[in-house]
Amino acid sequence: MTLILIIVKFLTIIFGSIIAGFIGSLTGLGGGTVLVPVLTLFYGIPFIFAAGASLISTIATSAGSASAYTKKKIANIKIGIGLEIATTTGAIVGSLTLVFIDKQDLIWIVYVIFGLVLLFSLIPTIKKIGKEVPPEMKPDWSTKLFQLTGSYYDERLRKTIKYHGVRWWLGEIVMFFAGFVSGLLGIGSGALKVLGMDWAMNLPMKVTTTSSNFMIGITAATGSSIYWYEGYINLFIAAATAIGVLIGAFFGAKVLVKISNENIRWIFFAILSFLGFDMVFKGLHMINFIITFSLMIQFFISIIISIVLISILFYNSKRKEWSDKNEKS
Template identity: 55%
Template sequence: MIAIIYFVELLLAGIIAGVVGSMSGLGGGVVIVPALTLLFGIPLEYAAGASLVSTIATSSGAASAYVKDKLANIRIGMSLEVATTLGAIVGSLLAAYIYANGISSYLFIVFGIVLIISIYPAIKEYKKGKMHRMNKDWSTKFFQLSGSYYDKAEKKVVRYSGYRWGLGEIVSLGGGLMSGLLGVGGGVLKVMGMNRGMRLPMKVTTSTSNFMIGVTAATSSAIYWSLGYIQPFIVAPVVIGILIGAYFGSKVLERTQSRKIRTLFLIMLGVVGLQMIFRGFGVA
């Protein structure tokens, strides 16, 4: 009986994580790690393992809808994955070094503060309204960064182009580095790089980020598996919940106005920032 109640509680945490993760483009891990460690007292290693699998589940679950409805742009996603996977490899190689030298806590605090500070200029820029007007540059054409999708909230076809591919690539490299090094924060940089760097519409950004995060997470899977971070009883209910949540999240995102998705992203930016600062000070 205790086992069933425990299972249902983990399932509910998974559903919430799936909805938030699929709509913000950050994956379910952002919600799952603090929920498992703070509410359930699960050790960080098992929470990290559940987070990795959650990220892949949110990504694959929601992206199947986003890709079919052409919200996620496969070319943009794949071209940025070159940087995120490379960053993740370098990050996981450096991780051992930063943990051995005890500088990981400083990195968590510094990155956490940077994320929280970055909320302010983002709000200012979003308030100005139209931010997607720019002249096409060489990369728009060369990397085929244009596309269109049908916006179910505004009931019209939205045509868009991405600019400054190089900037997107550099920010994504940083995102991959963070995923490999600290295990969190990668999705935030992907969204920033695509939305504010490459000037892609918010829905294209979060759904393409969603499409990408599964691949970045898969790069850490072999290490997590052999370290024994994956506990079947914790992961099973969380994954089932995440898949249910991601399914609904993807339906809701398509019908939500971009403005609201931006607000959700900014809130999550603050949540991730605070999480990193807490981790830096050794709280969960």
């Protein structure tokens, strides 16, 4: 009888991971960003086990999707490996910071940071919709020294696009933080990596997203090995999430190609912001800071805040589109 219950428990974790992987791949934030809140908030799994299972599952999705992208030669492996210097260093510092925080019994801090990172990474994700090619910038010294050039074939535009990156040093700085966040929170931190290559180095969106995809795996591998020796990986949970997230990301990628209506993604943004707010509340709840009400009320407050927030953002972005259309006509 108990065995059946445990099997059901295992299957529910797989089910949760499939949803996390699906939403993560549709929004471009990666499975871990959704998985950690789902495991801690809904399954009552301790944060370190959630982070451990999530980080190692991130490798699976990263490798799975990167294998498809590198074959098409869109991802720039050279620029990616160059930036990995900063992300792997950041991942070591980040995961050691988590170890320190955990030993000091200050894990509530990580909940709050997680929630804030999740909320802030929504901003560039929402903004980027629709923008493909970056504004033209002159090559600088780092362009030549670090050979930040490349080209790829764009299937939609039906032509080969040549590009070059700038401000390599700035990219490395952002990447250090991306690695730090990845090690600290047990996520791939794809949003920060995209920010590093898109905003700092001015690379095209296609190159950015595909390169960050395979970089996530290398960063996560660094953090995972430290997690492993610290005992942050519960094999029962990790086995379920690795399988589940992989399945979810696979279907997410299939569906993503077919979605023509961008509006559907706003529903997922609302879910993500709910998870972000709830993580912050849970962290504050642990130290009884201001918020001392029960879990149920936290849930409802998070839901209400996120619905209001996303509605405002949605209205804002639509208003721009409408006024653009009116000007044209």
